[in-house]
Amino acid sequence: MPFDANDPADPRSDSALLAAYGRGEQAAAAVLTARLAPRAYRLAARYLGDVAEAEDVAQEAMLRLWRAAPGWQADGPAQPATWLYRVVMNLCTDKRRRARPIAPLEAVPEPADPAPAAEARLHQQARAEALEAALATLPPRQRQAVILRHLEGLSNPEIAAAMEIGIEAVESLTARGKRALAAQLRPQQEALGHDTR
């Protein structure tokens, strides 16, 4: 996923749009909302595992972005997406709880025996739920690094900027996080249609 995707309807970068909004161009906010709000919500939802909490975090993060716009420099080094990810993670860390309990791995049911196409969809849904449950067991920083790297598609330098750590720290966090995930998910691999090798 591109980090600063250009919308064919508006070719300006996220930084240029945010600076334009800071000068009073309200239309720029609509483009930025379409680009950045889904990312903020996805990260919050995957981290918190709760829809209502994720919506609160996403809305608050976007509101802080609007308030930061007047001082935003279009040609500065900061990127709105990086800045937004950082705010979302800080807000999620402040929450530190889940309103909806995540089902433990043992409770993830084996899929029934339906038609092949439907079976594939059920396996996929079950794998996603199992991964969500496993992610919830990781320490916060490992969870953030793994979500940003493997679910949001950020590069290690981008994650380092968002988490305000070095690139080597990012690599270490993601490596440790993936080792823990693999250990958590290995018992489920056979049940959910993966090879155990």
Place this chain on the structure above:
Amino acid sequence: MTPDKHASLRGNAPEEGALTPWFEAARADPPAPSSALMARILADAAAATPRPEAKPAAPARAGWLRWLGAVLAPGNALPTPAPLAAGLATALVLGMGLGFSLAPDAAARGVPGLGVAEAEAGAEDIMLSDLERALGALLAEG
């Protein structure tokens, strides 16, 4: 073959491939914001849209102050010579008139560096001659 202890940091560990299907499954069905949430975010943006600050209007000035400002402000067009000369002459006459009305008292107090008698006799002569010279110069310019 000794295991490479840095393999995990470079992402070449065995779990890298084993987790791929799990990550693919999660990416295939990502959490999506509701339309209500998007509407709230847009409403926040509308409410927080910065307004350009209006420049405060310059206070209205009396006629003669506006004229003085036009004369003194750099780059502004000066009035035509005749009104300029007339205005300056008027101000000079008024100023001199005030000075004359006070001249006896001032002369009695003495001009610095002069005796009282010299001050009383010379102040009027100096003022009158200066006034004549100034008016003559202004009228010659006009």
